[in-house]
Amino acid sequence: MIRLGGTAMTKNLISLKVKCPHCHKSLMDYTHYLNAKPSIKLHIEVKGQNGTINLCSSYGCYEKTSNVELVDNEIARLSCPFCKKEFPSPTKCGECNAPLVGLDLDKGGKVHVCSRLGCKKHYVTFEDIYDTLTQFYKEYDDYGAHDADF
Secondary structure (H helix, E strand, O other): OOOOOOEEEEEOOOOOEOOOOOOOEEEEEEEEEOOEEEEEEEEEEOOOOOEEEEEOOOOOOOOOOEEEOOOOOOOOEEOOOOOOEEOOOOOOOOOOOEEEEEEOOOOOOEEEOOOOOOOOOOOEEOHHHHHHHHHHHHHHHOOOHHHHHH
């Protein structure tokens, strides 16, 4: 169940598990849930303020909480809370031209999110589509795909 503007909407969202592309530690926060799923915990720097941001791990959900003020249109610098390295990406957002942030998916591939606060551009990429989708369908069997479908 998702609440958008006070309206309840039912939607099956996939919760993505991500890890740092540098130190490979899990970025999942099992103590802070958003949309009834563990959130993604990152270090954030925005407008000279440093703190923590928790992003909803459900693909297509834009909920987030932070201990710093989040002002739309500001560019956030996001980094790993463990190794402190930033998540730079040579790719720019197709919507607003801000840098994209790339996080490794636990099962292979990457999820890319825009670093501009308020921009909702995000997408997932896979390097080995067969192995990743096979693992994806095994984990999320509700979709009804089987190895024979490939």
